[in-house]
Amino acid sequence: MISEDFKKAYQYFAGRCSKKELSEREVMFGLQKFQLKLSEKHKLINKLKKEKYIDHDRYAKAFTHDRFNFYKWGKLKIKQHLLIKGIEESLIDDALNLIDEDTYQALIKDLALKKKAQISIDDSFQAKQKICNALNTKGFEVELVFDTVESIFT
Secondary structure, three states: OOOHHHHHHHHHHHHHHHHOOOOHHHHHHHHHHOOOOHHHHHHHHHHHHHOOOOOHHHHHHHHHHHHHHOOOOOHHHHHHHHHHOOOOHHHHHHHHOOOOHHHHHHHHHHHHHHHHHHOOOOOHHHHHHHHHHHHHHOOOOHHHHHHHHHHHOO
């Protein structure tokens, strides 16, 4: 027998998942407001997965695309956030491989040049340090950041 709360929760999350990609962990967190047993929560999540409302591969690709293109995040930050959301590392790596390497390099250089223009420090070492820190907090790889910063100061 399916409870009334189960039906309401299913309708709610089927609607939400059809409008926005959600991870299994996000759905489980959202299920706290419904009066469901743990077994019912797992049953609901399995039903949503079976009906393709929850798909971690699709979620990882959409998350990666959005965070890279709209928020200008690097691969490290994207990977960290996907791991926190409970996405498997193999799916994360597949999604990150969809980012074009030339576009990635161009974004790092563009962000570095914008940051350089904002900085009004004459000491090049401090300026480089500020740019590196800014790009590292965006989640770009240290080696790529360092090489890019060195190239814009030569």
